[in-house]
Amino acid sequence: MLGVTLASVFLFATMSSSEPMAPVSIAVGCNADPAARSAELVTAIQDAVSAGGSQLVTLSSGCVYTLTQVNNGVLTRTNGLPVISHSIDLTIQGNGATLSRDSSAPQFRFFEVEQGGRLTLQNMAITGGHAGDNTNASGNTAGGDGGAILNRGVLSGSFVTFTNNIAGAGGLCASNLDGAGGRGGAIASFAQTNLSNSALEGNRSGNYVDISKQAAYFLRARGGAIFSQESLSLDGVSAKANPIGELIIAHSPPDGTCVVASPLPYDDIASPTHFAAIHHSGSITITNSSFRDEQDVAIAEEYPPSEYEFVVKDSLFYNNGRGIYLIEQGSYATSTHRLESSAFVSNEVGIDIRSNYDELGFKIVNSTFAKNDYGVVGQGKATGDMPRGAVLMAQVNSSTFYLNRCSIAAGYAHETSAAHVIVKNSVMSNNMDTHDCERPTWHQTTWLPVIDAGYNIADHFPWKFGNSEITTTTSLSNTNPMLDVQGAKDNGGKTPTVALLPGSPAINFIPANACADVTADQRGVARPQGGRCDAGAYESLSYPRVFMPLLAR
Numbered sequence: 001m002l003g004v005t006l007a008s009v010f011l012f013a014t015m016s017s018s019e020p021m022a023p024v025s026i027a028v029g030c031n032a033d034p035a036a037r038s039a040e041l042v043t044a045i046q047d048a049v050s051a052g053g054s055q056l057v058t059l060s061s062g063c064v065y066t067l068t069q070v071n072n073g074v075l076t077r078t079n080g081l082p083v084i085s086h087s088i089d090l091t092i093q094g095n096g097a098t099l100s101r102d103s104s105a106p107q108f109r110f111f112e113v114e115q116g117g118r119l120t121l122q123n124m125a126i127t128g129g130h131a132g133d134n135t136n137a138s139g140n141t142a143g144g145d146g147g148a149i150l151n152r153g154v155l156s157g158s159f160v161t162f163t164n165n166i167a168g169a170g171g172l173c174a175s176n177l178d179g180a181g182g183r184g185g186a187i188a189s190f191a192q193t194n195l196s197n198s199a200l201e202g203n204r205s206g207n208y209v210d211i212s213k214q215a216a217y218f219l220r221a222r223g224g225a226i227f228s229q230e231s232l233s234l235d236g237v238s239a240k241a242n243p244i245g246e247l248i249i250a251h252s253p254p255d256g257t258c259v260v261a262s263p264l265p266y267d268d269i270a271s272p273t274h275f276a277a278i279h280h281s282g283s284i285t286i287t288n289s290s291f292r293d294e295q296d297v298a299i300a301e302e303y304p305p306s307e308y309e310f311v312v313k314d315s316l317f318y319n320n321g322r323g324i325y326l327i328e329q330g331s332y333a334t335s336t337h338r339l340e341s342s343a344f345v346s347n348e349v350g351i352d353i354r355s356n357y358d359e360l361g362f363k364i365v366n367s368t369f370a371k372n373d374y375g376v377v378g379q380g381k382a383t384g385d386m387p388r389g390a391v392l393m394a395q396v397n398s399s400t401f402y403l404n405r406c407s408i409a410a411g412y413a414h415e416t417s418a419a420h421v422i423v424k425n426s427v428m429s430n431n432m433d434t435h436d437c438e439r440p441t442w443h444q445t446t447w448l449p450v451i452d453a454g455y456n457i458a459d460h461f462p463w464k465f466g467n468s469e470i471t472t473t474t475s476l477s478n479t480n481p482m483l484d485v486q487g488a489k490d491n492g493g494k495t496p497t498v499a500l501l502p503g504s505p506a507i508n509f510i511p512a513n514a515c516a517d518v519t520a521d522q523r524g525v526a527r528p529q530g531g532r533c534d535a536g537a538y539e540s541l542s543y544p545r546v547f548m549p550l551l552a553r
Contacts, residue, residue, distance in 0.1 A: 056090075
């Protein structure tokens with residue numbers, strides 16, 4: 001009905017004006033000849049771009065459009081489809097179609113969106129894009145950014161699947177020339193990108209060359225799936241196995257051949273953010289999404305501007321190196337940093353937070369950390385001539401830590417800067433929290449106490465990281481919180497939780513005035529269910545609730 005209405009409006013405008021108007025919608029067929037089919041697609045997009053304004057291109061249901069040649073651009077900026085210029089607001093309705101690049105075709109990405117241009121993709125798959133490898137022997141030797149899409153305008157996608165796209169390789173190994181790999185295996189965005197109900201799998205940033213072995217981590221291409229600056233929104237997005245490019249080195253003479261080398265493990269270098277599947281600097285909002293099997297880092301936020309938002313809600317991080325890695329430098333007093341109603345399961349590190357110079361106060365609310373090597377790590381770092389004193393790295397509220405090797409750690413990398421993590425209304429159960437949690441191998445860090453802010457329950461005494469322990473009279477240590485031995489699982493809601501068993505001391509543990517800032521649990525169940533709240537991320541519904549006066553506890 002909407003399409004008919006728009007067509008009628010445009011028809012009326014055409015009849016009423018001496019200026020000819022371009023059609024509002026262009027349909028692309030599914031010709032039996034693959035070459036003719038792809039040529040029709042290119043022509044349709046070019047016609048829409050030439051017409052300008054708001055345009056709609058509709059693809060045939062389930063059709064595969066395989067591109068075999070470069071449409072425009074040179075070197076690392078080659079594109080298989082016409083450039084989305086500043087004068088166009090183009091929507092491509094895929095109807096389940098696939099855009100692919102023939103494996104024997106020259107290297108090119110599919111789309112480039114210019115500043116001021118707008119591209120909306122709906123219901124399609126995009127696979128096999130390959131931004132151009134560097135061929136320069138001098139000057140800029142970086143590989144092409146954006147294996148599928150390079151965006152400098154506004155990019156939106158819904159029900160889009162990005163698979164096996166690759167950013168361009170940097171450097172020229174045979175010429176002993178260093179070069180950075182291209183960023184963003186699927187998407188490189190330098191403006192605004194919004195994805196919903198979409199998938200990113202098997203994409204990779206570009207390979208890189210580091211003959212000198214002096215700047216390896218600067219040459220690594222960031223964003224196995226997405227490299228983004230300014231603004232990124234992900235809602236209902238799944239990301240899986242999107243690695244960064246590999247290091248290419250030359251063997252010593254007389255062999256001199258170029259081979260794939262094994263770079264330093266990501267946890268031994270200065271900036272693990274360079275290993276992220278999704279690398280971002282700016283405002284980012286992530287909701288209802290999942291990140292799995294990212295070997296190194298799932299999401300990295302690196303040195304964002306002074307005022308920005310980092311918000312993650314209702315999302316799952318499973319079997320990654322790091323789930324979230326956040327490193328900041330500067331003043332963020334007016335910024336928003338919040339994680340809510342999310343789960344971190346079987347990662348090496350759930351959340352790793354570093355702030356070089358200023359207080360951060362990352363809020364972690366109603367979230368579950370289970371079977372991770374580390375749940376939450378907060379680290380302060382002072383460098384150069386900007387030392388700082390103690391800073392607040394994270395505030396943990398109403399969260400559950402279960403079966404982690406180390407639940408929470410906070411510390412500093414230099415004596416001039418110290419970080420603290422504050423915890424309240426939370427549950428710690430069956431975490432090892434042994435002495436080696438004080439000094440993880442990837443940081444040369446001295447750990448400090450985690451601050452007990454009240455109404456926590458821990459099953460061992462002391463609850464220890466260095467000299468941390470339960471310190472307030474409202475918290476309980478050496479107390480079994482009685483969590484479900486099945487661990488993190490589907491108990492309703494959008495992310496896994498660990499349920500409280502009947503009779504758990506965490507039930508009805510917190511007075512209403514001490515939990516008024518959290519009105520629901522991780523699943524969305526209202527708090528409190530009685531006169532008092534439960535500790536941890538899970539609020540019980542069906543168990544008998546027996547109030548124990550504080551003195552009795």
